[in-house]
Amino acid sequence: xxxxxxxxxxxxxxxxxxxxxxxxxxxxxxxxxxxxxxxxxxxxxxxxxxxxxxxxxxxxxxxxxxxxxxxxxxxxxxxxxxxxxxxxxxxxxxxxxxxxxxxxxxxxxxxxxxxxxxxxxxxxxxxxxxxxxxxxxxxxxxxxxxxxxxxxxxxxxxxxxxxxxxxxxxxxxxxxxxxxxxxxxxxxxxxxxxxxxxxxxxxxxxxxxxxxxxxxxxxxxxxxxxxxxxxxxxxxxxxxxxxxxxxxxxxxxxxxxxxxxxxxxxxxxxxxxxxxxxxxxxxxxxxxxxxxxxxxxxxxxxxxxxxxxxxxxxxxxxxxxxxxxxxxxxxxxxxxxxxxxxxxxxxxxxxxxxxxxxxxxxxxxxxxxxxxxxxxxxxxxxxxxxxxxxxxxxxxxxxxxx
Numbered sequence: 001x002x003x004x005x006x007x008x009x010x011x012x013x014x015x016x017x018x019x020x021x022x023x024x025x026x027x028x029x030x031x032x033x034x035x036x037x038x039x040x041x042x043x044x045x046x047x048x049x050x051x052x053x054x055x056x057x058x059x060x061x062x063x064x065x066x067x068x069x070x071x072x073x074x075x076x077x078x079x080x081x082x083x084x085x086x087x088x089x090x091x092x093x094x095x096x097x098x099x100x101x102x103x104x105x106x107x108x109x110x111x112x113x114x115x116x117x118x119x120x121x122x123x124x125x126x127x128x129x130x131x132x133x134x135x136x137x138x139x140x141x142x143x144x145x146x147x148x149x150x151x152x153x154x155x156x157x158x159x160x161x162x163x164x165x166x167x168x169x170x171x172x173x174x175x176x177x178x179x180x181x182x183x184x185x186x187x188x189x190x191x192x193x194x195x196x197x198x199x200x201x202x203x204x205x206x207x208x209x210x211x212x213x214x215x216x217x218x219x220x221x222x223x224x225x226x227x228x229x230x231x232x233x234x235x236x237x238x239x240x241x242x243x244x245x246x247x248x249x250x251x252x253x254x255x256x257x258x259x260x261x262x263x264x265x266x267x268x269x270x271x272x273x274x275x276x277x278x279x280x281x282x283x284x285x286x287x288x289x290x291x292x293x294x295x296x297x298x299x300x301x302x303x304x305x306x307x308x309x310x311x312x313x314x315x316x317x318x319x320x321x322x323x324x325x326x327x328x329x330x331x332x333x334x335x336x337x338x339x340x341x342x343x344x345x346x347x348x349x350x351x352x353x354x355x356x357x358x359x360x361x362x363x364x365x366x367x368x369x370x371x372x373x374x375x376x377x378x379x380x381x382x383x384x385x386x387x388x389x390x391x392x393x394x395x396x397x398x399x400x401x402x
Contacts, residue, residue: 033305033380050320051151056096057321059127060109062308063101063265064289065179067341076268076289085338089328095321104264105218106134108402113313117143122315127322129178133221133382135309136168144174145312151323152176154330158348163307167383175309176326179284179344182370182378183222183304185297186281186290188271195277203230203299206278212259213277215267216252220396222304223262224248225381226280229301235381242391249395262400283367284343298366302377307347343367 064076072082078101081087086097103109110130113123117138130138138144149156155176163177164170185200191213192199200206203226206214216223227248228235252260263270268285270276271294283303286296310329312322328334329348336354339346340362346355352369355362366374384392396402 033375033378053093053095053321053324054318055321056098057127057318057325058125059097059099059322059325060102060125061099061129061178062103063268064285065101065129065308065342065344066099067338073341085329085334088334089325092328093321093324097325101265103129104266106131108218108264110134110138117141117314120315122317123313125313126316126318127325128311128313129308130311131219131382132166132168132307132309133384135175135311136166138311138313139169139174143314145314145316145319146173147176147312147326148320148323149173151320152327152330154327158330158332158335158350160347160349163347175311176330177347178308178310178329179339179342180305180307180347181344182283182298182367182374183217183219183226183280183306184283184299185278186267186271186286187278187295187297188274188276188291189293189295191274191277197277199295200278200297201300203227203301206280207255209278210258211255213275214255215261215263215270215276215279217267217280217282218262218264218400218402220392221306221381221384222282223252223280224392224396225304225379226299226301227251228381229299229379235304235379237381237384237388240381240388242388245388245392245395249399252399256399262402287343287367288341296367298374298377300377302379303374305378305380306382339368345370 063078066078066083067085068076068078068082069084070082072079078099080099083099086099090097109128113125116123149172155172159172159176163180164172166172166175169175185203185206187200189199197208198205224245225235228240228244231247231251233240233244233247263279265282265285267276267279267281268289270279271286271290281296283296286294310326312319316322329338332348332350332354335346335348336351336358339351340355340358343365345368355368362368370378
């Protein structure tokens with residue numbers, strides 16, 4: 001523990017500060033619980049992909065989701081040329097990669113490409129990364145290219161067993177996971193100390209923060225799921241009712257009235273600019289890309305879990321190159337390189353030893369290797385019925401104005 005950790009909750013993590021305790025034992029259970037969605041993929045036959053490398057590969061991803069080096073790595077902000085993984089791919093295949101941190105939320109991003117899907121046009125992207133619930137919707141609608149499995153042998157061989165057989169794409173015809181993660185509390189230790197607030201350990205502690213210094217996520221499943229936990233309601237899609245969701249909305253509304261905002265990955269900018277003191281956040285972001293006094297906390301009530309997935313949008317101009325990228329990041333050494341920087345849970349088998357070679361201290365990091373106590377409090381609020389999702393979206397739209 002460094003001096004700056006003194007007085008903080010022992011479950012708070014920064015990029016180079018790690019938990020003590022068991023490390024690798026909980027990963028399998030965590031991964032197994034991350035799969036979501038219940039819609040089977042449509043049956044489809046596709047001709048083998050022409051094996052011609054074309055580019056540039058247009059790759060849309062979330063913020064703080066690729067390994068960085070040099071000044072960009074120190075700042076935690078992507079710049080073209082700053083990712084060792086992308087640069088080595090470009091050299092390996094002699095093709096350019098136009099990588100953009102374009103995704104701030106599943107719904108907001110998909111709205112930008114939905115007109116192309118509906119019109120039967122290419123979206124302009126070759127590879128996108130979406131959370132399991134949204135990925136399943138694109139697959140169901142036939143908006144995703146079928147993967148030529150001959151072009152992704154690493155994916156076939158190295159995908160963790162627990163992530164296989166997703167109900168919405170059981171044979172991985174349309175997706176391969178990018179990373180899995182958790183949703184919990186992020187906070188700025190300096191702001192809390194300066195305002196005589198104890199470091200948060202529970203979700204309920206955020207209700208003691210001035211509402212205009214607080215953000216929640218514009219991913220409704222995360223915000224509603226965590227707040228269900230705060231209210232003592234099990235966030236099980238099979239048992240949650242419309243009345244339960246109304247209780248969440250009623251609990252959040254006074255915060256909205258006081259200035260609470262809803263954001264995607266842009267909460268990183270808010271932390272950087274000291275606009276927020278605390279937020280609902282995704283597990284790896286603060287560890288990889290925030291300031292030295294910004295911390296992630298596993299709330300006592302529990303966390304939400306999810307998996308983000310690589311998809312090739314229908315009509316992609318560079319489908320084969322996208323498949324090569326999928327295959328490339330499923331190389332064990334490359335997967336470890338990415339995970340050791342972004343601090344999310346890799347979907348690739350065999351990465352543990354490779355990660356520990358890069359960073360021996362990572363063995364005790366619950367962000368990379370969730371331990372049994374962390375896994376025991378994880379919940380998956382991804383696969384909702386149509387009725388429940390419609391109700392949640394209605395309530396969230398009223399709260400957020402989005």
